[in-house]
Every structure is written in structure tokens, then in C-alpha cells.
Amino acid sequence: FYSAHRYGQAIDLYTQAIELNSQNAVYWANRSLAHTKLEEYGSAIQDATKAIEGYYRRGAAYLAMGKFKEALKDFQQVKRICPNDPDATKKLKECEKAVMKLKFEEAISVPESERRSVADSIDYRTIKVEPQYLGAKIEGDVVTLDFVKKMMDDFKNQKCLHKRYAFQIVLQMREMLQALPSLVDINVPDGSLLTVCGDVHGQFYDLINIFELNGLPSEENPYLFNGDFVDRGSFSVEVILTLFAFKCMCPSAIYLARGNHESKSMNKIYGFEGEVRSKLSETFVELFAEVFCYLPLAHVINQKVFVVHGGLFSVDGVKLSDIRAIDRFCEPPEE
Structure with missing residues (x-):
């Protein structure tokens, strides 16, 4: 629908998708883009805000689960949208530090079969x-x-x-x-x-x-x-x-x-x-x-x-x- 410039239909379909899964930040972000194409800027801002919240919440959940690589991607997305948000910056740095530590541990790790108890x-x-x-x-x-x-x-x-x-x-x-x-x-x-x-x-x-x-x-x-x-x-x-x-x-x-x-x-x-x-x-x-x-x-x-x-x-x-x-x-x- 985007390539055909049928933004109204895209909005309808993303609305249906959101009704099925309102926690998916991508749906909100894409519907926001469609609203922007139709110059419906108020609706675009509302959907973009929801998208930011979605990325933030999902990133926070990944962080709590120790899935630092997944959390890093979400907070990078939040940071791109809200570059001056202090909490997003803090969470992003926390993820970057954790991912670097994981990479270092992987680099020096010993194969399971060779590890001593x-x-x-x-x-x-x-x-x-x-x-x-x-x-x-x-x-x-x-x-x-x-x-x-x-x-x-x-x-x-x-x-x-x-x-x-x-x-x-x-x-x-x-x-x-x-x-x-x-x-x-x-x-x-x-x-x-x-x-x-x-x-x-x-x-x-x-x-x-x-x-x-x-x-x-x-x-x-x-x-x-x-x-x-x-x-x-x-x-x-x-x-x-x-x-x-x-x-x-x-x-x-x-x-x-x-x-x-x-x-x-x-x-x-x-x-x-x-x-x-x-x-x-x-x-x-x-x-x-x-x-x-x-x-x-x-x-x-x-x-x-x-x-x-x-x-x-x-x-x-x-x-x-x-x-x-x-x-x-x-x-x-x-x-």
C-alpha cells in the first residue's frame, strides 16, 4: 500500500493490527508514517508517541530478562526518536556496557568440554x-x-x-x-x-x-x-x-x-x-x-x-x- 500511495488503506490495516496487538511498536510507527503522508500530523504525533512507549517498554522488559542485545536495539530506536531523553540515554549506556561485557566474555571463554568445575x-x-x-x-x-x-x-x-x-x-x-x-x-x-x-x-x-x-x-x-x-x-x-x-x-x-x-x-x-x-x-x-x-x-x-x-x-x-x-x-x- 505504501508503494501504491494508498495510505488510507494502510492506516485501516494497521488499525486492525493494533487492535489485535497494541504492544507492537512497529504497528504504531508505521501507522504514524501513513498519517504523516496524508498530512494528518496530530494523529501522526499520537501514534509516534505510542511507538516510542512501545520500544521503551519492550527494551525495559528485555533488559530485565538479561536479553541485552535485544534491549540495545529497542533503546537505540528510542534514542533516535528522542535524542535528549535522559532515561533512554541511561538505559542505552547500560545496554551497551552489558553487550560489550558479553562480547569480552565470549572472546575469552573456554569450551564447555574443557571447563573445570x-x-x-x-x-x-x-x-x-x-x-x-x-x-x-x-x-x-x-x-x-x-x-x-x-x-x-x-x-x-x-x-x-x-x-x-x-x-x-x-x-x-x-x-x-x-x-x-x-x-x-x-x-x-x-x-x-x-x-x-x-x-x-x-x-x-x-x-x-x-x-x-x-x-x-x-x-x-x-x-x-x-x-x-x-x-x-x-x-x-x-x-x-x-x-x-x-x-x-x-x-x-x-x-x-x-x-x-x-x-x-x-x-x-x-x-x-x-x-x-x-x-x-x-x-x-x-x-x-x-x-x-x-x-x-x-x-x-x-x-x-x-x-x-x-x-x-x-x-x-x-x-x-x-x-x-x-x-x-x-x-x-x-x-
């Missing part, structure tokens, strides 16, 4: 515990209920767990999770209960409240936490160490599934990475990222109830056998 470089037994440390301690190799209770009390009083014991817990979890399938079957005997919990997101005191109301995890009182243990809240380290410690204490007391926030991209944006770096160390950032890749993806309770984070699949015909066959030991794909 960060766990191979850690020997927690060589880490000395200072005499003045009065917090929770693991005696030998066994995580006990007394240790977990003491650790939770320390966390409630905003005291830190010694790095030696934090390493010990996370490394034990790594070994345990590595042996699990991608889909875990849970058997709940008749007369018994299993408590299923959703996103905790670093809310340690909410987690403690759950345990106070419903009892601590045990073989007789098992829990399934269905992902998103970390990010957003300020006590993600305390949450994940508590959940991991219970799993080390009694594997059948607690089941853990991977959520979308158990991933590098989300942890970088929503706070867990920075919190770990502040409370523990850079090595723990790498270790948690690796261990999160070992978390199971889904659970089936008594061959009847399917539990997975994030909902069902975008395609039909997915079978439990397909999920069992997934090689989960990686970061989640873009799609």
Missing part, C-alpha cells in the same frame, strides 16, 4: 575456623538437626555462617543433586502429608514462619520447594543455605526444584549474585551457579500430581519421559 579447586577442610567464631559448627561430615537449628537462630540474629561450613553444605548438595534425575518421583504414603511451597525469593523470615506454623522439614514432615529460592529479598543466602542444610541432613525431608531465578542471568539482575559476593565470596558466586544447574526440573507426587516451576509447556505432546531425558546441567536457554 569450581568445586575442584575448593577444599573446605583446609579453611581454619577462628577461635572467636561462636556460630553453628558441623562436627565431622554430618549435618545434624542441632546444627541446622543453631544456624537458623544465628541467621535470625543476622549472624553469618562460617565460610568453611557454607562450602561444606553447598559441596555436599552438589554431590547429592548430581545423582538425581531431571524429574524426581516422590512417594507419599497413605496418611502422610507433603507440603508444597512456592517462591521464597530471599524472604528468610517468611521461611522461618512457615516452619514455625507447619513444623521443621523431616522424613515424617517433608516439603517440596518449587523453585525461586533466591533474588529480590535481602536474605537469599540465608534461605538457600537453610534449604540446602535440611537436604543434607535428610534427603527425603525436603525436595527442591529449579525455578527461573536459579540462573546466572536472573541472579545478576535481581540481587543474589551481589548478595553472595558481599556475604561470602566470588568463589561462592560461581559455585552456586554450578549447583543450581544440578537442581531437578520437576517432581511427580504419587504418580498423580505433576509439579514444575513456570507452568506447562508451549507445545502439546510433552511426556514425562521427555522431561526425564533432559540434560539439565546447563544455564536455561533463551527460549
Whole structure:
């Protein structure tokens, strides 16, 4: 229609498209151009404004998802239309910096097959515990209920767990999770209960409240936490160490599934990475990222109830056998 100069018909068709999908900035931009050709400048300005908002909102969404290359394209478009907008300029610089960092990391990256596990470089037994440390301690190799209770009390009083014991817990979890399938079957005997919990997101005191109301995890009182243990809240380290410690204490007391926030991209944006770096160390950032890749993806309770984070699949015909066959030991794909 543009090449035939039939701008009125183009406007009608773009109007129909906008009614179907008003979030598509391209539709608004193209209808604005058609209005301009017909010298309908007021309508052109309105549509152009909508287009700018669309690019901005989509760019902000891409940025929040860690899709920096896609976000960069949208903010470049906003910058072209609104060159003096300070917020668009700030977002554009943020995207440019992130994309440059990605390119640098790609340039120096080692092939997956040649990478060493960060766990191979850690020997927690060589880490000395200072005499003045009065917090929770693991005696030998066994995580006990007394240790977990003491650790939770320390966390409630905003005291830190010694790095030696934090390493010990996370490394034990790594070994345990590595042996699990991608889909875990849970058997709940008749007369018994299993408590299923959703996103905790670093809310340690909410987690403690759950345990106070419903009892601590045990073989007789098992829990399934269905992902998103970390990010957003300020006590993600305390949450994940508590959940991991219970799993080390009694594997059948607690089941853990991977959520979308158990991933590098989300942890970088929503706070867990920075919190770990502040409370523990850079090595723990790498270790948690690796261990999160070992978390199971889904659970089936008594061959009847399917539990997975994030909902069902975008395609039909997915079978439990397909999920069992997934090689989960990686970061989640873009799609």
C-alpha cells in the first residue's frame, strides 16, 4: 500500500493490527508514517508517541530478562526518536556496557568440554575456623538437626555462617543433586502429608514462619520447594543455605526444584549474585551457579500430581519421559 500511495488503506490495516496487538511498536510507527503522508500530523504525533512507549517498554522488559542485545536495539530506536531523553540515554549506556561485557566474555571463554568445575579447586577442610567464631559448627561430615537449628537462630540474629561450613553444605548438595534425575518421583504414603511451597525469593523470615506454623522439614514432615529460592529479598543466602542444610541432613525431608531465578542471568539482575559476593565470596558466586544447574526440573507426587516451576509447556505432546531425558546441567536457554 505504501508503494501504491494508498495510505488510507494502510492506516485501516494497521488499525486492525493494533487492535489485535497494541504492544507492537512497529504497528504504531508505521501507522504514524501513513498519517504523516496524508498530512494528518496530530494523529501522526499520537501514534509516534505510542511507538516510542512501545520500544521503551519492550527494551525495559528485555533488559530485565538479561536479553541485552535485544534491549540495545529497542533503546537505540528510542534514542533516535528522542535524542535528549535522559532515561533512554541511561538505559542505552547500560545496554551497551552489558553487550560489550558479553562480547569480552565470549572472546575469552573456554569450551564447555574443557571447563573445570569450581568445586575442584575448593577444599573446605583446609579453611581454619577462628577461635572467636561462636556460630553453628558441623562436627565431622554430618549435618545434624542441632546444627541446622543453631544456624537458623544465628541467621535470625543476622549472624553469618562460617565460610568453611557454607562450602561444606553447598559441596555436599552438589554431590547429592548430581545423582538425581531431571524429574524426581516422590512417594507419599497413605496418611502422610507433603507440603508444597512456592517462591521464597530471599524472604528468610517468611521461611522461618512457615516452619514455625507447619513444623521443621523431616522424613515424617517433608516439603517440596518449587523453585525461586533466591533474588529480590535481602536474605537469599540465608534461605538457600537453610534449604540446602535440611537436604543434607535428610534427603527425603525436603525436595527442591529449579525455578527461573536459579540462573546466572536472573541472579545478576535481581540481587543474589551481589548478595553472595558481599556475604561470602566470588568463589561462592560461581559455585552456586554450578549447583543450581544440578537442581531437578520437576517432581511427580504419587504418580498423580505433576509439579514444575513456570507452568506447562508451549507445545502439546510433552511426556514425562521427555522431561526425564533432559540434560539439565546447563544455564536455561533463551527460549
